[in-house]
Amino acid sequence: MQNGSMEEKRLDIHTAGVPLVCRSCEARHKGMCGALTESELVTLARQTRIVHHAAGAELAAEAMPVESYANVMRGVVKLTKILEDGRQQIVGLQFAPDFMGRLFSRESVVSMEAASDVELCRVSKGALERMIAENPALEHRLMQQTLRELDEARDWMVTLGRKTAAEKVSSFLYLIATHIDPTTEGQGLSVFDLPLTRGDIADFLGLTIETVSRQISQLRADRVISIEGVRRVTVPDLAALLARCG
Amino acid sequence: MQNGSMEEKRLDIHTAGVPLVCRSCEARHKGMCGALTESELVTLARQTRIVHHAAGAELAAEAMPVESYANVMRGVVKLTKILEDGRQQIVGLQFAPDFMGRLFSRESVVSMEAASDVELCRVSKGALERMIAENPALEHRLMQQTLRELDEARDWMVTLGRKTAAEKVSSFLYLIATHIDPTTEGQGLSVFDLPLTRGDIADFLGLTIETVSRQISQLRADRVISIEGVRRVTVPDLAALLARCG
DNA sequence: CGTCGAATTGACTTGGTTCAATCGACGTGG
């Protein structure tokens, strides 16, 4: 074999420079790794492992101990909470290059599930926390992301508490379009694959599957969106979609 | 006058030791100031000012620039967001000794209003940010609080998205009882004054005033709570209330 | 005692859920 495995390549890096796996990783620029120098990045990369999970894989369970953190490299992860009787609510979605895991807590307060096929860059809890302790810039970067997540959670509380079913579904589609489709800045045309099933969307919006389906059909009838299959969505005019978000 | 104003007292402290105003402040122990040494506390205290606001006072407006942060010393502050058409959602409540303000952001993403009469310990944005920059332990403390707020926001998303009106009102009363009444640990009897009007409660729960009122009446009829006036609530058995939270 | 805003209560309407039937894409085995 001409090349070793990806793992071997990474372990073989002893010179300075950005590790191979990090070269195309968004976290290097927009995620937590942006706080690191090249040599720190090399140190961290030695302790990480790229892992793949198929859609539906349970990555962490509510109230279960967690011994690692991760960065999302590809795909979408959903964060969920459930009531004892089974009612479920999705309380967050993580896209690349988001950081995953509840820092400084021994157990997860949410459960995490791969919504689509995902690729994660995993690091042990201890290793990352040691790195954070001696690198305030890294904690600062993670603080910034946490604050952004808090802003997003609060935005979503307005959607959950005060919007109609039609506005909720529009808000969801707008959220996905602006997070997944790289070609848009909230303007014009957008085409993407929904990373969530109708059931997931319902759990995210606090609705039932049937209501989500009806609202999507209505948006289609009103020509705000068009759909091929069940997942591929085309939004001809994002502004028109935004106008329906309440 | 035998004593100078509270302000003068604080400015007069040049010796080491905990500043007078800080002696009885919960933030010293459970809030962000717990990360500071005595001398750092003295430095910070020189740049703070205690301010009072009456219930209803607007402390910061959504999308308006903010030039100061604060710690809640007494009372309750509500964080709200509104849709263009006036629908409003309360996205968070802050109790002593919570930190108030969106760190590292030039404008507020929520508006803040005094829910009850409040006492705040205000500090300029620049002064605190400078202190954070040279004191990683302080940023760590604030990170911990931010993470806790994120956990709370996500808990509340479940309430907003998946609970019935009856469960929402019970959840709200339980939240207030456990945050305001010092005599309980989520067990047994609790007596407290509601810091929010029925309208506020409705905005917190994503309900209407009428529905909140009906659910409170129902809880009273079921002897889960009793009420004197409109604000003073007695919960004879918190466990019974918790059992209705879904 | 009267006024005014907040809270409660009642009657009715409705948006979203529930229950049920059907559709459609996909994978399996005959």
Next chain:
DNA sequence: CCACGTCGATTGAACCAAGTCAATTCGACG
């Protein structure tokens, strides 16, 4: 290659929890 079963999505019809609209009632305060 096609029949069949499965599972997610869609659609329809009936129902109900919460909203709306409309009186009262309560409580604080002058």
